[in-house]
Every structure is written in structure tokens, then in C-alpha cells.
Amino acid sequence: DAKTTQPPSMDCAEGRAANLPCNHSTISGNEYVYWYRQIHSQGPQYIIHGLKNNETNEMASLIITEDRKSSTLILPHATLRDTAVYYCIVRVGRDDKIIFGKGTRLHILP
Amino acid sequence: DTGVSQNPRHKITKRGQNVTFRCDPISEHNRLYWYRQTLGQGPEFLTYFQNEAQLEKSRLLSDRFSAERPKGSFSTLEIQRTEQGDSAMYLCASSFSGRATEAFFGQGTRLTVV
Numbered sequence: 001d002a003k004t005t006q007p008p009s010m011d012c013a014e015g016r017a018a019n020l021p022c023n024h025s026t027i028s029g030n031e032y033v034y035w036y037r038q039i040h041s042q043g044p045q046y047i048i049h050g051l052k053n054n055e056t057n058e059m060a061s062l063i064i065t066e067d068r069k070s071s072t073l074i075l076p077h078a079t080l081r082d083t084a085v086y087y088c089i090v091r092v093g094r095d096d097k098i099i100f101g102k103g104t105r106l107h108i109l110p
Numbered sequence: 111d112t113g114v115s116q117n118p119r120h121k122i123t124k125r126g127q128n129v130t131f132r133c134d135p136i137s138e139h140n141r142l143y144w145y146r147q148t149l150g151q152g153p154e155f156l157t158y159f160q161n162e163a164q165l166e167k168s169r170l171l172s173d174r175f176s177a178e179r180p181k182g183s184f185s186t187l188e189i190q191r192t193e194q195g196d197s198a199m200y201l202c203a204s205s206f207s208g209r210a211t212e213a214f215f216g217q218g219t220r221l222t223v224v
Contacts, residue, residue, distance in 0.1 A: 043114070043201050043215030044153065087152055095207050097143065097166070100152030 003027065004088045009105040018075040020104050022088030025069045031092055033064060035073045037084040038103070044087065047073065083108045114216035116202050122222045123192055130188045131219045135204030142185050143213065144177055145201040146170065153201055159185060160207060192223045 005023040012018040024033060034049040048055055048062045050071075055062045061074040075082055087103040115134040123129050135142050140161050145153035156175070157167045161182040171177075174192075179185040189196055199220050205213040 041217075043203070043217055045215070046212040049212075085152075094205060094212060095141070097155050097158055098153075098203075098213060099155060100145075102150075102152050 003031075003090045003099075004101050006086075006088050006101065006104045008102065009107065011107045011109055012075075012078045013109050014080060015077055018078040018082065018106060018108070020073040020075075020086050020088075020106065021070065022073070023070045024088070024090050027068050027090050031090045033062065033068075033071050034089040034091055034098070035060070035062065036087045036089065036098070036100075037082075038087070039081075039084040044098075044100075047086075078106075078108045080108050080110060082106065114202055114204050114214050116200075116216040116219050118219060119217060120220050120222075122224060125194060125223055126191055128188065128190045129192055129221060130186050131200055131221075133185045133187070133202030133204075133216060135184070135202070136214055139204035139206050139214075140182065141205045141207050141213075142179055143203040143205075144185070144187050145203065147199040147201060147218070148197075156187075189221075192221075194223045197221055197223045 032049050032051050035047040036044040038044045048057055048060050050062045050064050064071045085103040085105050087100050117132045143158040144156040146156055147153040155168050156171050157177050159179040162179050174190045177187045199218040201215055201218045203213045203215045
């Protein structure tokens with residue numbers, strides 16, 4: 001079963017930052033927080049992951065609270081192409097299977 | 111590197127027929143995963159292979175389902191005696207265990223059982 005809780009849907013205006021929250025209150029010390037997204041009719045796509053520290057790459061930033069019980073994925077300048085379902089996942093590492101929840105359906109509004 | 115390839119992209123079959131899907135992972139990726147996704151739900155884990163060995167199977171994988179990866183490269187997922195409840199998107203993913211790379215997913219095979 002998924003170990004995360006996410007809002008079912010969110011809206012964000014194009015060009016603004018999209019902040020997607022995730023609760024993972026039962027996360028273990030050796031589990032990472034991963035984010036994937038799935039654009040309609042495509043397979044899931046890896047975005048970013050982190051353990052304790054905040055992380056940033058070319059796609060997004062990941063902010064993890066100090067107690068690691070929640071995190072936020074930030075898309076700094078959302079575009080229409082960011083419309084997708086975003087999945088927050090906890091897993092031990094790359095070799096651990098990915099268990100998806102229902103995710104957050106993000107709508108980018110023009 | 112052409113990514114994870116799945117064939118066919120779409121399959122319509124009559125209830126009771128057998129179907130087989132193929133997944134070609136990224137070259138040299140030693141791990142291969144199968145997932146099933148129904149409308150409005152996240153992908154559900156079915157099974158995974160490391161090389162040719164099937165290391166884990168979900169309880170979702172009933173006796174009618176069988177997956178193989180005979181030479182540690184491509185994989186097939188067969189469903190026997192299909193039921194309407196088998197209608198779903200079947201996704202394949204691959205990764206390289208031990209390397210700093212993430213799992214890559216294919217576009218999936220959409221199965222419709224009529």
C-alpha cells in the first residue's frame with residue numbers, strides 16, 4: 001500500500017509556481033521521497049528524489065521538512081505541458097519497487 | 111538508447127482469449143518491472159525481474175497471468191482466458207540495479223476485453 005497522502009487535484013496558473021504537498025508521516029529513516037509524474041496516455045516519468053536535504057534539478061525542487069513527515073514538490077514556472085498526475089512515493093532506494101498511490105492531478109490554467 | 115518499448119500499444123480481445131504483450135527494456139538494464147493501471151488509479155505493481163530471474167510477484171498476479179524474461183533482455187506478459195476486469199493499461203519499466211539511474215517507463219499497452 002502507498003505510504004503517502006496527496007490532495008486529489010490542484011490548479012495552478014501558467015507561469016506561476018506549482019507547489020504540490022505530500023504527507024508521509026510513517027516514513028522510515030532509510031526511505032527516500034520520490035516524485036514521478038504521468039502525462040495523459042504516457043508512462044510515468046521520474047522527476048526528483050531526496051532523503052533529508054532539499055534537492056533541485058532542471059525540472060523541479062523538492063523541499064522536505066525537518067521531521068521528514070511531509071514534503072513539497074515545486075515546479076517553479078508551470079507551463080501547460082506540466083498538466084499531469086504527480087505521484088509522491090517513499091521507497092528505500094532505486095532498487096526498491098515503486099508503489100504508486102492515486103497522486104495529485106495538476107491542472108495548469110492558461 | 112531508444113527507451114523502453116512496448117508492443118502492441120493497443121489490443122482489443124474477446125473475453126476468454128489469450129493475449130501476450132512484449133516489453134523491450136533499455137539496453138543493458140538488468141531490472142524489468144510490470145505494472146497494471148486502471149482508469150483513475152495509479153499504476154499497480156505486478157512483478158519484476160532481475161536478469162532472467164523473477165524475484166517478486168504481487169498477489170494481483172493471478173494464475174491466469176504469467177511473465178517471462180527468458181534471456182534477461184525482453185519480457186513477455188501473457189494473460190490467459192481474459193476477463194473484462196483485465197481491461198487496463200499494462201506498463202513496463204526498466205532500470206539498472208546498482209547504478210545511479212532511475213527507472214524508465216514505457217508507453218504501455220492498453221488492453222480492452224470485450
